[in-house]
Amino acid sequence: MTANGSPPSRYASPPCLAGEVAPDYFDSLAVDPQQAVDVARWRRSERAARLEARAALSVTDRQSLAIAVATSLDAVLARLFPVCRDLVISGYWPIKSELDLRPWMIRLAEKGARLALPVVETPKAPLVFRPWSPGAAMERGHWNIPVPATRETILPDIALAPLVGWDREGYRLGYGGGYFDRTLAAAKRRPFAIGVGLQSAQLATIFPQPHDIRLDAIVTEAGLQWSAS
Structure with a gap:
């Protein structure tokens, strides 16, 4: 159960959509919430850079x-x-x-x-x-x-x-x-x-x-x- 008493979602949204994810989504047995938010931020940056590099190809x-x-x-x-x-x-x-x-x-x-x-x-x-x-x-x-x-x-x-x-x-x-x-x-x-x-x-x-x-x-x-x- 989550902190608000509702059952957890079977298919979690990815951390790169962390802005749409409730704080109690993160699995306490795996990573802490701040680490997941940091990963989400890093992924957004890397994704943007990789997409820009690919778009620059002829x-x-x-x-x-x-x-x-x-x-x-x-x-x-x-x-x-x-x-x-x-x-x-x-x-x-x-x-x-x-x-x-x-x-x-x-x-x-x-x-x-x-x-x-x-x-x-x-x-x-x-x-x-x-x-x-x-x-x-x-x-x-x-x-x-x-x-x-x-x-x-x-x-x-x-x-x-x-x-x-x-x-x-x-x-x-x-x-x-x-x-x-x-x-x-x-x-x-x-x-x-x-x-x-x-x-x-x-x-x-x-x-x-x-x-x-x-x-x-x-x-x-x-x-x-x-x-x-």
């Missing part, structure tokens, strides 16, 4: 980096998932100068994989995944990100998570909404989660908090950088 550079990341992903999948036919692979619709991996996804579909995109159907709740294919009808979703217009959902076998930052313990610095962590925590059948991003976004640590969930792998243009196996 379109040509981002295209080249996306091709290199796709090559790295091919190598990882060849080792861990040598047969992609009928695998459900969730990617992402690129925003905020993210690397565009949609051409790579389309090539997987040509090999028999089934594609999906993550969707925020309920704010501050786990993501759902809707099937997607090139040319599919789209609509504006949360944050105006295009999402498949269908209401059908699908469970991914592999889910890509775009990285703002990352460390060599398998942790991801994202945009601060906590959606991906909530999704992994709630999953009845957890997908193999691969963080994808830039080698230059590496951090010594993200100072993981109790709700942060390790990825299964981290891939950059330089190849596989971390794996849980």
